[in-house]
Amino acid sequence: MLTELEEKLDGLEWEEARAAAAEYIGLPGPLPAPALRRAMVEDRYCLVLLAFRGNLPRLQELVNHPDNRAYELPEDLTPTAATANRSTPGLVIEAGKALNRWATAGFRTVDPETYERRTAACAGCPELTEPPVKWVYKVIMATASDDRVCGACGCVASRKARLVTERCPRRDPSRPELSRWGDPFAA
Structure with missing residues (x-):
């Protein structure tokens, strides 16, 4: 994570960090957990978030980007x-x-x-x-x-479910090597 944002979040609990990061970049509500996790490990993504500080349409696009799903945990969102x-x-x-x-x-x-x-x-x-x-x-x-x-x-x-080209994005809880549809899971 870039030093600029890291200093703002230093010592905060997770939910406080999500709120502080969102406030710092000009996003209403807390920063989605996957986006914050990604910003913590990908300096380039963090830099882009900071570059678009205050640009709400672009920030919404960035924090909801499909690539952030790789940083999701089951407890992140209902x-x-x-x-x-x-x-x-x-x-x-x-x-x-x-x-x-x-x-x-x-x-x-x-x-x-x-x-x-x-x-x-x-x-x-x-x-x-x-x-x-x-x-x-x-x-x-x-x-x-x-x-x-x-x-x-x-x-x-x-x-x-009808399309031959589509895959379920979640793992089967009882068989993690498969998706919930029973197909081999592709990350």
């Missing part, structure tokens, strides 16, 4: 908070990437058995939640029969 804190542009970008992967694969969908297995796993997952009130979900779910959202990635679970 499912509803996870999806509510994702920025709309970030969700649109991730949906565009998923659409591109799907198009590259020839718009193939999984067989009915795989879809049933995936949706059953999602239905039993503690991260499945009602969607936040954001226009992007209204567009994506225009014809969805089940509009619940994955708290881990922000995707509409019933839509994502």
